[in-house]
Amino acid sequence: MNAPAPKEAIIKMYAAREEIHPREVKGTFATLRRVCVWLTQLLFYGLPWLALHDRQAVLFDLGARKFYLFGLVLWPQDFIYLAGLLIISAYGLFLATAVAGRVWCGYACPQTVYTEIFLWIERRIEGDRSARIRLDRQPWSLEKVAKRGGKHLAWGTVALWTGFTFVGYFTPIRTLAEAALHVRLGPWEAFWIVFYSLATYGNAGWLREQVCKYMCPYARFQSAMFDRDTLIVSYDTARGEPRGALRNGNGKDSGKGDCIDCSLCVQVCPVGIDIRNGLQYECIGCAACVDACKGVMDKVGKPRGLIRYATENALANGWDGWRIGTRILRPRTIGYGLVFVLMAVGMSTALALRTPLKLDVIRDRGSMGREVEDGRIENVYRLQLMNTGERAHWFRLAVHGIASADIVEEELVDMAGASARAVPVRVRIDRAAVVTGSNKLTFTATAVDDPALTVTEQAVFIVPR
Amino acid sequence: MSDFTSGFWNWYVALITVLGIAGCAILLWTQSRHRVRLDEHGQPEKTTGHVWDEDLTELNTPMPRWWMGMFYLTIAFGAGYLVLYPGLGSYAGRLGWASSGAYKQELAKANADYGPLFAQYLRRDLKEVAADPQAHAIGERLFLTYCAQCHGSDARGNKGYPNLTDNDWLYGGDPSVIKETIMKGRNGQMPPMGAALGGDADVENVAHYVLSLSGAPADPVKVAFGKPKFGACAACHGADAHGNPMLGAPNLTDKTWLYGGSPETVMETIRKGRNNTMPAWGEFLGEDKVHVLAAYVWSLSNVTVVPQAAAHEVAAK
Numbered sequence: 001m002n003a004p005a006p007k008e009a010i011i012k013m014y015a016a017r018e019e020i021h022p023r024e025v026k027g028t029f030a031t032l033r034r035v036c037v038w039l040t041q042l043l044f045y046g047l048p049w050l051a052l053h054d055r056q057a058v059l060f061d062l063g064a065r066k067f068y069l070f071g072l073v074l075w076p077q078d079f080i081y082l083a084g085l086l087i088i089s090a091y092g093l094f095l096a097t098a099v100a101g102r103v104w105c106g107y108a109c110p111q112t113v114y115t116e117i118f119l120w121i122e123r124r125i126e127g128d129r130s131a132r133i134r135l136d137r138q139p140w141s142l143e144k145v146a147k148r149g150g151k152h153l154a155w156g157t158v159a160l161w162t163g164f165t166f167v168g169y170f171t172p173i174r175t176l177a178e179a180a181l182h183v184r185l186g187p188w189e190a191f192w193i194v195f196y197s198l199a200t201y202g203n204a205g206w207l208r209e210q211v212c213k214y215m216c217p218y219a220r221f222q223s224a225m226f227d228r229d230t231l232i233v234s235y236d237t238a239r240g241e242p243r244g245a246l247r248n249g250n251g252k253d254s255g256k257g258d259c260i261d262c263s264l265c266v267q268v269c270p271v272g273i274d275i276r277n278g279l280q281y282e283c284i285g286c287a288a289c290v291d292a293c294k295g296v297m298d299k300v301g302k303p304r305g306l307i308r309y310a311t312e313n314a315l316a317n318g319w320d321g322w323r324i325g326t327r328i329l330r331p332r333t334i335g336y337g338l339v340f341v342l343m344a345v346g347m348s349t350a351l352a353l354r355t356p357l358k359l360d361v362i363r364d365r366g367s368m369g370r371e372v373e374d375g376r377i378e379n380v381y382r383l384q385l386m387n388t389g390e391r392a393h394w395f396r397l398a399v400h401g402i403a404s405a406d407i408v409e410e411e412l413v414d415m416a417g418a419s420a421r422a423v424p425v426r427v428r429i430d431r432a433a434v435v436t437g438s439n440k441l442t443f444t445a446t447a448v449d450d451p452a453l454t455v456t457e458q459a460v461f462i463v464p465r
Numbered sequence: 466m467s468d469f470t471s472g473f474w475n476w477y478v479a480l481i482t483v484l485g486i487a488g489c490a491i492l493l494w495t496q497s498r499h500r501v502r503l504d505e506h507g508q509p510e511k512t513t514g515h516v517w518d519e520d521l522t523e524l525n526t527p528m529p530r531w532w533m534g535m536f537y538l539t540i541a542f543g544a545g546y547l548v549l550y551p552g553l554g555s556y557a558g559r560l561g562w563a564s565s566g567a568y569k570q571e572l573a574k575a576n577a578d579y580g581p582l583f584a585q586y587l588r589r590d591l592k593e594v595a596a597d598p599q600a601h602a603i604g605e606r607l608f609l610t611y612c613a614q615c616h617g618s619d620a621r622g623n624k625g626y627p628n629l630t631d632n633d634w635l636y637g638g639d640p641s642v643i644k645e646t647i648m649k650g651r652n653g654q655m656p657p658m659g660a661a662l663g664g665d666a667d668v669e670n671v672a673h674y675v676l677s678l679s680g681a682p683a684d685p686v687k688v689a690f691g692k693p694k695f696g697a698c699a700a701c702h703g704a705d706a707h708g709n710p711m712l713g714a715p716n717l718t719d720k721t722w723l724y725g726g727s728p729e730t731v732m733e734t735i736r737k738g739r740n741n742t743m744p745a746w747g748e749f750l751g752e753d754k755v756h757v758l759a760a761y762v763w764s765l766s767n768v769t770v771v772p773q774a775a776a777h778e779v780a781a782k
Contacts, residue, residue, distance in 0.1 A: 007503040014497055015527035207531075214529055366614055367623035382609070382618045422609055424618035 017210060019136065020272040022119065023129035023264070027291025029106075036107040037116050045161070048168040053390065060170050066418060072351070073418055075388050077358060084347040091340040093218075097225040098333050100309070101232045102285035105219065111211050112284065114162070114204035115270065118155055125151045129267055155205045156197075163197030209271040213282055223281065225336075228312040229327040233287055235265075235276045235307050236315060243276070246300055258302045265289035265307055275307055356389030359445050361459040368464040376428045378408070379461050383423045385445060390417040393447040397425060401441045402461060404430040412448070429461060436463050479554030486543055493536050499525070583753035586760075591640035594757060595764035604761025607754060611746065612762075620765050624724060625741060632766035633721045637710040644759035648752065650745030653713040657738035661697050665736075671695060672731040678706050678718045681726060 050057035052070060059068045067074040074081060096103055105112060126132050126147050138144050167189055168176055179185050185193070203211055212219050226232070240259035259276065266274045268288040273280050275289045293307040314324050364380040372378045387393060395413045399405045408426040415421055427441070441461045447453035501509050512522040550558040557563070586594050594600045609618060615626040622628035627635060636642055636651060659668055667690075674691030675698075677683040695706070701714040708716035715723065724730055724739065746755055 007507070008500050009503055009509045010498050011501050011509050011525060012497065013499055013525065013527055014530045014533045016530045210529060210531070214532060364613070364618050366617055366626070370621075370623065378621075380617045380619050380621070382613075422606075422618075424609070424613075424620075426619050426621070 021129045021132045022270045023267040025268040025288045025291045029287035030291050033107050037113050040113055045165050048173040056172050073388055088343045091336055094225050095336040095340055097222050101230050105284040106286035115208050118204040121154045155201055159197040159201035162200045163193040166196045167192045212284055231309045232279050233285055234310045234315055240306050258306050262296055264292040268292045355455050357455045358386040359455045359457045360384040361443050361457045369462045377431050377463050378426055378428045381425045383425050386420040387415040392416045395445045396448055398444050399427055402429050404433045434463055436465055438462055475554035490540050587753045587756045591760045594760035600757050604757045607758045629762050630765045635713045635715055640763040643763050647755045647759055648747035651743040653741040655739040659736040662694055667694055668732055668735050672728055675717050679720050
């Protein structure tokens with residue numbers, strides 16, 4: 001081999017993040033996103049301040065292991081409802097994604113919402129895209145220090161408020177607010193407030209699209225829900241190409257497409273991609289480029305929709321909105337929708353029919369059963385009662401299943417709201433009526449003031465030889 | 466600390482740990498740069514230069530730098546952890562943290578939290594504590610945790626384990642005696658009396674006499690033969706068979722039978738004797754908890770209206 005050895009170079013396998021300065025955009029979808037930001041944040045910041053029955057309406061009391069959701073009190077035993085909620089949420093997300101692509105990412109995901117809030121602050125203080133790029137290049141000056149400092153101060157304030165609100169879901173927020181005002185926070189409260197504040201500040205201020213691109217698992221697996229009938233933010237290549245700057249000389253017959261290559265769609269993109277290169281995994285479906293291009297098309301007098309929400313099939317076959325709509329119902333969406341509806345109906349029914357009373361029967365293992373006066377046989381049980389409702393009740397205990405069975409003494413149990421108690425109970429039966437060995441028995445606990453509040457539990461009665 | 470029979474294994478584990486972490490760091494460092502060929506324009510190629518299956522090449526899509534920084538952070542964290550906490554072989558760590566220490570801390574905290582409550586009960590008279598609803602609720606929970614295994618959740622006992630609700634006491638029913646029983650435990654011994662009484666017939670006769678004392682059905686002839694033989698039992702149970710709380714010897718004239726009141730069981734008791742143990746709880750629970758527990762046990766047979774933690778009243782507020 002006479003060929004000279006090829007020249008080599010060292011490349012880095014890791015790259016520094018390139019700052020993205022999205023230009024502010026106005027339009028239908030930007031407004032829709034702003035509405036989503038307001039709605040979700042009013043809900044998030046406001047909810048913990050709501051009170052109900054002298055307590056916080058929504059409170060996840062981890063210490064006491066009780067989760068208050070308005071009128072509902074959930075106990076660790078109700079974990080199944082959380083699992084159900086997650087399944088419903090997951091299928092809701094699958095359905096939305098299959099129909100309309102990454103709308104969750106583009107409009108409602110906290111990462112997008114907080115980035116939007118932080119971007120808004122950034123714009124108010126540092127100016128829009130070009131001003132920010134200029135500021136980046138500027139050497140440090142009093143003005144730059146003031147702008148940067150002001151921005152981070154404002155970010156920090158929002159972040160702290162967010163962290164404080166988040167912790168307010170787990171520890172009563174009014175007490176927390178008072179403690180925070182007097183700088184008397186407990187170590188854990190302070191830690192978590194700072195932790196979530198830093199997470200907000202870091203994610204929305206610094207990491208932004210990096211979270212979607214490198215951290216978010218949902219961003220990666222939702223492509224599995226896409227098909228050729230899923231709405232995606234698309235650039236109409238057939239209409240736009242060949243792109244080229246609009247000049248006075250270029251008439252309609254210049255042979256150029258509708259794209260005037262103004263690059264606004266790239267400037268507004270929060271993840272820094274060029275949508276004209278087709279669907280990319282970075283695209284969060286926010287439609288900022290749709291809004292931007294719409295304004296440009298209006299100005300140059302071309303029809304809107306060079307960049308628009310469309311499906312692959314629609315682009316390939318030139319379908320209109322109505323044709324796209326006919327493809328919404330397809331096996332994939334019907335499947336997701338069916339599971340979603342079934343789970344939602346099932347869970348709501350289960351929640352509505354749920355009895356706020358739980359009963360566990362633990363038979364005393366120390367003895368099989370003992371003989372008492374009149375030749376009756378006695379078994380001892382420990383009844384673990386949980387009044388998961390918020391009202392106090394007297395509960396009447398009863399046994400069924402064996403004709404002669406009755407409970408000795410304490411048949412009425414006094415229980416405070418949201419409390420648990422173990423009650424030792426003795427049950428006696430006539431030996432003649434049963435067989436030696438194990439006999440089936442059921443316990444019931446019924447609220448004295450509310451017969452509908454009743455719960456039944458199986459147990460066995462053991463008759464020794 | 467010697468978890469292993471040989472010190473070798475400490476070094477073995479420590480070496481693997483250190484090599485593993487160092488290996489990660491080296492891998493990270495060497496893989497963050499790569500040598501590639503230049504293309505015809507003198508620019509580095511877009512691929513890493515790896516080729517598989519003849520024409521499958523690997524595109525170089527760089528990972529974010531902060532991601533690599535996080536890997537280094539985990540290495541620093543791991544090293545810091547191993548210095549501060551146990552993990553490197555048998556090295557205990559600079560902080561001296563141990564799971565047993567964590568348990569002791571939790572225990573100390575619980576004692577600090579609840580200690581004053583128990584101490585306040587300890588200062589009060591047992592009968593007074595027995596009438597306190599909160600102390601009753603605490604006592605019930607203690608009983609269900611530590612006593613119910615033998616005496617039953619309802620405290621009515623089992624064969625060999627006395628009923629604690631009938632106000633019939635082997636060692637006396639004064640609350641202070643109950644407390645002593647729980648603190649120090651009891652060892653009740655009834656010696657085998659078969660040989661001392663004579664033969665099997667004598668045992669049967671004495672058994673019938675004993676049964677007759679509490680009005681149980683008994684053969685009058687055997688009762689008559691058994692009565693003079695009871696002298697051997699009187700040393701502990703007393704001539705009138707009312708028992709002796711000093712020794713824990715039961716009263717034989719009532720209807721309470723620890724092991725059963727059938728003629729067969731009574732004969733077995735006389736022939737073979739009985740040996741019974743109540744463990745001492747003083748050291749394990751501490752006097753303050755035993756105090757509350759003793760008050761609860763005493764209340765079972767002495768407080769007619771069992772006070773309940775007034776759940777309704779609390780909730781009504």
